[in-house]
Amino acid sequence: MPVSASTRIVASVFLLLFVRLAFKPTTQVVLAVGERGALVRVANIYLSPDVNSAKLAEIERGRELVILESSRDWVHVEALLGEEKTVSGWILDKGFVRSTNPDGDKILFGEGADAEDEASRRHGRKGADQDALRLYYRVYDFFPASPLAGEALYRAADIRWQVERADVMSRPSARERDPILREGMNEEWMKQVMKKFPGTKWADLAAFHLIENKLCGDWQGSSKCPEKEAEHYEKYAAERPQSPAAAEAIYLAAYRWAALIDIYKTEEQKKKSDESRGRALALTQKTVQQYPQSDWAARAQALMFLVQGNVPTYGNAVE
16 A cells, blocks of 8 residues: 555654654754644755755745754755655745744735736746645645635635636537536535535635536537526525625526527427526516625626517527
């Protein structure tokens, strides 16, 4: 059975502690065995505490480090550079946020926000999105009781979701009508947000993301897809009326009922077409009334105008 990275780290920590206790070195070394931390800068990790020694690797922002020992301006760490890759060496004790730092959560969150902003720029720093993801996750990981922990975990999950979504939607399977026929985005972190921070807006937003994995790639003119999708969005809005995404959910349900007006006509189901028109109008009115200051209210107003004027909202809208 392969040994996990965590097991190797624990073994290294206890082996080092045993050696230190057994041989009682004369030079004073301050141990913080097992303490974790992360860098808010890119740093080299060296074979020994000397910038002239061999460079073992480059450590990116937000990577998890486990402290083995510290001495003067140096820290001996085990660096987790990937799921199965770790390296042990020395780094300069600069820009290193420990899990015991009083304001460590704020520092990591701030650096995460800075990296996220950098990633959103057209010519932003390469890899800034992954820097932000790691820095945000470290806030939750190192400081789970912090007031920023819920938002940080959600932001990390959101970045991961968006990166995976871009990949999923670039594949041919993204156009399949049945969502089961395509690989969806990984839901683990979103569900973790919901489990660890229930009743918060971060849990509400995480739950909203999960609907995406239930959406069809292409309706292909069939009523089955928009019917199910409208149900998902209406159910979400009913269960989470205070969610920041509630207005959007109601609008997206209304849009699907509006599309069904014409889809049902092609399926020669006039009664269902008329019912869809009523449901679309009711939901657009609900959006306007309950969330008047949101962009979704304005979009609902425009959709209502089209439905009232019998303007097709799906398919060939040119008459």
